[in-house]
Amino acid sequence: MPLPQPIKVCSLNDVSLPGMRSFVVAGREVLIVRTADGAVSALGAKCTHKGAPLAEGVLEGNVITCPWHGATFEATTGKLKSGPQIFGGKIFEKIQRNLPHYSITIQGESIWLTLP
Numbered sequence: 001m002p003l004p005q006p007i008k009v010c011s012l013n014d015v016s017l018p019g020m021r022s023f024v025v026a027g028r029e030v031l032i033v034r035t036a037d038g039a040v041s042a043l044g045a046k047c048t049h050k051g052a053p054l055a056e057g058v059l060e061g062n063v064i065t066c067p068w069h070g071a072t073f074e075a076t077t078g079k080l081k082s083g084p085q086i087f088g089g090k091i092f093e094k095i096q097r098n099l100p101h102y103s104i105t106i107q108g109e110s111i112w113l114t115l116p
Contacts, residue, residue, distance in 0.1 A: 006112035011040070013109065020064065022055040022076075025113055030102060031055060031109060033075045035062055042113050043078040043089060044100035047071055054099075073099050 007025055015021045015072035015108060018036040022045040031054050032057050039062075045054055052068035059065075066080060070085035078099030079094045105112045 002115050004116065006114045007103075008042075009111045009113045011109050012040070012106070012111060015040075015111075018059055020055055020057075020059050022053065026115055028115065030113060031099075031115075032062075033053050033059065033064065035059070039076050040104060040106060040111060041076045042104045043073070043075075047079070048097035048099060049084050077101055095105040 007024055009023050015034050017034045017038070020031055020033040022031050022059050031043045031045040032042060033041045042094065046052065047054055047066040047068065049066065049069055049071050052066050052082065054064055054066060057065050057067040059075060062075045064075050066072070071083055072081040073079065074081060078101040080098050103114045
């Protein structure tokens, strides 16, 4: 079986520093994240709770907060930090799934992604 080939996602300048933006790569929605300290990562673009678009969430330091229910994830690894929060007295079910994390390479100003 051939090894997966890297796919060019975008230029570094296409994503704010700090910031995050989603791209469709080989049919998958991928979130490219750039933290204030310059780290770049590629994660699944949808929250593992209800599928919210994380690009519409908040990136603060190394933490992404889901725009719908407040679940938080580590920006460089996709690891779940905390589940959905309580809004309007409603308690949301627990989630225990990390975001998918994809291997990237930066060549010059380009971000390349290798899908599993």
